[in-house]
Amino acid sequence: MTRSLDITALTCPMTWVRTKLELERMAAGEALEVRCRPGEALENVPRSAREAGHAVSVHGDTIRIVRA
Amino acid sequence: MSEGSRRGFFRDLASVVASAKEATAPPAPPEPPEPLELTEGEIERYSRQLVLPEWGTAAQLALSEANVLVIGAGALGAPVALYLAGAGTGRIGLVDDDAVELSNLHRQLLHFTPDLGVPKAESAAAKLRFLNPDVIVEPYQMRVDADNAGALVEGQDLVVDCSDSFATRYAVNAACCAARVPLVEAGVLGMSGLVMSIKPGRTACYRCAFPDAPVDAPRCADAGVLGPAAGVVGSLQALEAMKLLTGVAPAIADGFLQVDLATADFLRVKASRRPDCPDCSGV
Helix, strand or coil: CEEEEECCCCCCCHHHHHHHHHHHCCCCCCEEEEECCCCHHHHHHHHHHHHCCCEEEEECCEEEEECC | CCHHHHHHHHHHHHHHHHHHHHHHCCCCCCCCCCCCCCCHHHHHHCHHHHCCCCCCHHHHHHHHCCEEEEECCCCCHHHHHHHHHHHCCCEEEEECCCECCHHHCCCCCCCCHHHCCCEHHHHHHHHHHHHCCCCEEEEECCCCCCCCHHHHHCCCCEEEECCCCHHHHHHHHHHHHHHCCCEEEEEEEECEEEEEEECCCCCCCHHHHCCCCCCCCCCHHHHCECHHHHHHHHHHHHHHHHHHHHCCCCCCCCEEEEEECCCCEEEEEECCCCCCCCCCCCC
16 A cells, blocks of 8 residues: 655745645555655755655655665 | 441451452453553643654653652752653652752742742742643652651652752662662752762662762852853753653763863763662662
C-alpha cells in the first residue's frame, strides 16, 4: 500500500518533520508519496530521506520514499 | 430487614449477578491498544527535536509518559526543569524548601525579582506552567532527607538531584538505589562541576564513585558560583535525563563528567561498581 502526504502548505523544517513522522508510522518496505512545492522542499526532503537511509525517487513535484 | 442486613443482601445479590454474567458472557476480545499519536500542537511545539534523526515519535511519547522528580529548584534545578518541561516531560515534581532570595537571582533562571520571598518550588512551578501547560508540574515545599527520600523517589521514572549538599546527595542516591530508580547527579562550584548518570544495579552509583563526603566540602553559599557555570552543568544534567528517559543516546554512566569551565576542559572519569557499596551492592 502506498501512503500519500501533502506538504505543499509547509516550509522548512516542518516539511521534513511531517515526512519523518509519517515514515515512522510505516513498516519497512512501505512506500510514501510526498507532494511538495518546487524549491526548498523538493531539494531538502529527498536529501533528508536519503540521509535517513530510505530509498528515494523524485517524479515532478512528487517524492516517492520507500521506508528502510 | 435491618439496614445492615439489607446492605449485605444487595451486596450478595450484586456478586451473584456478577458471577452469573461472568459465566454466561463470552470472553470479551482484548481491547486493541490505543494508538498513541502526537497532536498537531505537539508536532509544532516539539518540531525542532522531532526533526532530529535521534529523536522521533517514540522518544517524544516516552518523554510524555515520564514521571520525573527534580530535587532542588535552584541553579541546577532551573535549567533541568526548564528543559524537561520545554521538551514535553509528562510530569515534573519539584522539591525545594527554600524561598527566593536576592542572592539567588544571578544563577537561578526560574526566579525573578518580584518572586523574592516566594517558595522556590511554587515560583518555579508557575514559570514552568507558563512554558508548557501540557506538563503536569507538582511543587513540593519540603527538604529532602534520609527519612523522606524513599517515599519521594518511589514510583518515579527518574530522579534528577539538583541539591547543594552532600548529605542530600547521599540520601537521594541511597533511596534511588533501593527503589531502582535511575538518577542524574550533579554539582557545581565556582567555575567547575560534575555530572553523573546512575542506573541502579547496573552502573556505578554516586557512593561507588564518591564513598565519603569531603571533610571540608564547601557549600555554594560559602564558595560562590558563576551563573553560566551552573547553567552549563544543569543543562548537561537535563540532557542526561532526556537520554535516560528515551534511550536516544548513551548516558554518562559508570563514571562522571568533570567540567572545568575556566579552562573549558571536559574530562570523563571512569568509576566502577563497588562490591561493598552500602547503597547499591545489594541491588
